[in-house]
Amino acid sequence: MMKSIFNSRNKSALVAILLILGLASCQEKEYENPEPVSELTNDCIKRTLGPxxxxxxxxxxxxxxLPKAKGKLLSAKVEASIAGAPGTFLEHRSFNTNSSGQDVPVLVGSPSVKDGNFTKVTFTVDTNAATLRYFYVVPEEARGKSxxxxxxxxxxxxxxxxxKLGPYNVSKMDIKRNIAVSxxxxxxxxxxxxxVYTAATAASVAGKIDLVYLFGTTPATISHALVSPGSNPIYLPGVVLPAGVNRKSKLRKVFNLQDRNLAQLQFGIYVDDKDFQEINLSDAPxxxxxxxxxxxxxxxxxxxxxxxxxxxNSVNANGSAVISILRYTI
Known part of the structure; x- marks a missing residue:
């Protein structure tokens, strides 16, 4: 067997050296004050999450x-590569957060003017710092683009x-929220x-009716249900379908998928295009x-x-509910 080339004294010396090097590498660097801002600067973040x-x-x-001694802000402007839909605007109020975590607005300019791809605010107060919110309403022209x-x-x-920020992909999905059914x-x-249609109006669009909302009439007295009109009549007890309403859709019930855009609550879950592309409903009832x-x-x-x-979104014991829909065209 080959003997170690290190004796106990050499080993002790090596350990001591490693300890010294380790302590030196862990020593914190002396704090240095950041360089002061000497000219106009800017920064931007996207606050919205999800698709x-x-x-x-x-x-x-x-x-x-910019430094107060250098002057004041004159204008702020945003150019979108695709013009925003009506409702797009740049806030003319600057926001700061108070000790309670609440956003506090301060008026700093005139309401924004939108001209094609541009949205602009002109400052009307003497200020050298501001944070403005920009709300871009996604237009139909951006569907499936960036x-x-x-x-x-x-x-x-x-x-x-x-x-510059982006590019951001725009979903192919459509959304409709807070639809009352009964x-x-x-x-x-x-x-x-x-x-959603009544029995009278559904007959005129029979080829488009995919689901029937039911309450308290399904097997085992299950309260709320969505049933395809082409389903087995056992799941449509007492229902007289309008003429021509007979389409058969595939459905899969899920829980704990509270999409934030549909729920409009604090949930951090989002359904996106990829979910629709990958889900397999071939064996769904x-x-x-x-x-x-x-x-x-x-x-x-x-x-x-x-x-x-x-x-x-919600259900009621009187046989009604509120639903919201995300739709994806295959």
């Missing part, structure tokens, strides 16, 4: 500042800065139209019974043209 959906806003916070933003500001000393009344749901508030139902319409996620 970017047509008709919903994307929120940003744009901050800009959108980028250039934020910019100017100051009285002739300074100008800009900050048993034996507004009970006929069209995924294509993202709308044509009914979903035993639904309750905050439950959800995946749906694939007859022929596979649409997939949807229907969220149950």
């Amino acid at each position: 970017n959906i047509i008709g919903l806003p994307i929120e940003f916070a744009y901050a800009m500042a 959108v980028s933003f250039t934020f910019s500001a100017t100051s009285s000393d002739g300074g100008s800065v800009s900050y 048993n034996n009344s507004s009970a006929y749901i069209s995924v294509e139209d993202m709308a 044509d009914y979903a019974i035993g639904l309750r508030a905050e439950a959800g139902v995946w749906v694939e319409t007859q022929g596979g043209k649409y997939r949807a996620y229907i969220y149950i």
Whole structure:
């Protein structure tokens, strides 16, 4: 057996050296004050999480500042690569957070002016620092594309800065929130139209009716349900379907999938395009019974043209509910 080339004294010396080196490497560096800002600067963050959906806003916070001795802010502007839909605006109030964690607005400019791809605020108070919120409402023109933003500001000393964000992918999904349904009344749901019809009006759009909302009439006295009109009549007891309403959809009930855009609550869960692309409903039944508030139902319409996620916002003991829908065109 080969002997070690280190004797005990050598080993002790080596350990001592390693300890010294280790202590030296762990020593904290002396704190250095950051360099003061000497000119107009800016920064920006995207505050909105989750998929970017047509008709919903994307929120940003744009901050800009310069030394007080250098002058004041004159204007702030945002250019979107695709013009925002109506409702797009740049706040003319600057926000700061108080000790209670609440956002406090301070008026700093005139209401924003939107001109094509540009949205601009002109400052009307003498200020050298501001943080403005920008709300970009995603337009139909951006569906399935990507959108980028250039934020910019100017100051009285002739300074100008800009900050680019993006590109951000825009979802192909559609959204419709807070649709009221009720048993034996507004009970006929069209995924294509993202709308609900009465028995009388459903007959005129029979080829679009994908689901029937039921209350207290399904087997084992299950209260709330969504049933395909082409399902076994056992799941449609007492229901006289309007003429031509006979489509058969595939449904899968789920719990604990409270999509934030549909629930409009504190949940941090989002359904996105990839979920619709990857879900397999080939073996799903044509009914979903035993639904309750905050439950959800995946749906694939007859022929596979649409997939949807229907969220149950609330239910009532009088045989009604409120639902919200995300729809994806295959």
